[in-house]
Amino acid sequence: MIAIIAVAGLGKVAFAEGDTASKKTIILGTSADFPPYEFHKIIQGKDEIVGFDVQIAKQIAADMNANLVIKDISFDSLLPALDSGRVDFIISGMNPTPERKKSIDFSDIYYDGKQSIMVRAEDKNKYKTMDTLKGAKIGVQKSSLQEEIGQTIEGANLTSLDKISDILIQLQTKRIDAAIMEEPVAKASLTDNTAIAKAVPVTDINGYAVGVKKGNPELLDQINKTVARLTKENKVQEYVDEASSLVNGQQKKLDTFSFFWKYKTYYAAGIKYTLLLSVLGVIFGFVIGLFIALLRMNRIAVLRWVGMAYIEVLRGTPMLLQLFIIHYGLAISLGINFTALESGIITLSINSSAYLAEIFRAGIQGVDRGQMEAARSLGMTHTQSFKTIILPQAIKSVLPAIGNEFITIIKESSIVSFIGVADLMFQTQVVRGLTFAALNPLIIAGIIYFILTFGLSKLLGLLERKLRTSDIH
Known part of the structure; x- marks a missing residue:
């Protein structure tokens, strides 16, 4: 840790x-x-x-x-x-x-700290020595000394996770048999259902x-x-x-509603950042995506290739990788230090733009070519025809797909929690660490995400119906 x-x-x-x-x-x-x-x-x-x-x-x-x-x-x-x-x-x-x-x-x-083995209370006497852990399922924190210790246990099946709270859930739900932790952490995390085993990990490095x-x-x-x-x-x-x-005294059982009400300030702060990231990600993604779509359809081969390469690279790599490259890679290689929020917005924007570019391309190509020809025959330039005739129809036809991308961004914005942006998922993890509650924080986060996406879906539905009505009239 x-x-x-x-x-x-x-x-x-x-x-x-x-x-x-x-x-x-x-x-x-x-x-x-x-x-x-x-x-x-x-x-x-x-x-x-x-x-x-x-x-x-x-x-x-x-x-x-x-x-x-x-x-x-x-x-x-x-x-x-x-x-x-x-x-x-x-x-x-x-x-x-x-x-x-x-x-x-x-x-x-x-500080000199000792290592310990945490187990379920009923298994306290089962693991008396390190030899009894051979072949066991063991939870450890990722990139830690405990992970190195676990790798030395013969036949051990390691589960490496980021957070101690996640390891405790794995232990409680019987997905692992034991967890290797620093002794102070294990003592602080003890419940009525867990215990510290007699087995003691052997390591030369405790300090x-x-x-x-x-x-x-x-x-x-x-x-x-x-x-x-x-x-x-x-x-x-x-x-x-x-x-x-x-x-001491952190663990207290509450029903889901009472739990939400007690920690509502955390969720409110998370919703604010999630919406901010999603809205800006889609707005910038819309602008960039439209530009890339035009490059993708350009008659000049080099520009067309640039547009295709942009789309394929961003769609073919994980968003988390893109986030780390922007936030850490640019800082290490070029000295460009974006804030965590800026890195999150940039990542969501460029990732969204790659998908929106293809959506726009499909919409533009879906407009009948005769409309462009008719506009040109009326004396309009190519640019005027595209801006006033083709593009509005294209956007109207792909509005449901744009809405789906917005909904996707709301959910995928949770990755910014990896770099410290206090979005909804980040705050959920904070509440989990604060309360040691396994399920309630996640249920509340799930409900909030559903309300956000369902509400947006309904608003987009209203907009689509309004546009259809204007077409009829």
């Missing part, structure tokens, strides 16, 4: 001497579903990201005389964020393995350290000073105890 602190230019920009008013901003990025390291908690009516790693991050920021801003990012996206220069150092459950040391530098160890991108010794030096101070003052264990006490 990784949390990230991003410091834009920290270590490269010096503070003015004696200037404490104008502080540098330090951005902490984390996948906050990892209690007691980092997790969401409602405190005095407000959602906050807390945990002992967050406390350590605050101390690092304080020692740097910097303001700390926390951003919750999908676990899989944390390391790319470091590589692309969007973040400057990593903290939280990062074990300094030899393989990782080839890619990044590590600070001194700030956690702060990871820093290579080539930043000044920042690493500063972090080591903070780690040394906290270790000397025995502050880290104090933070662990405080965070563990905050975890």
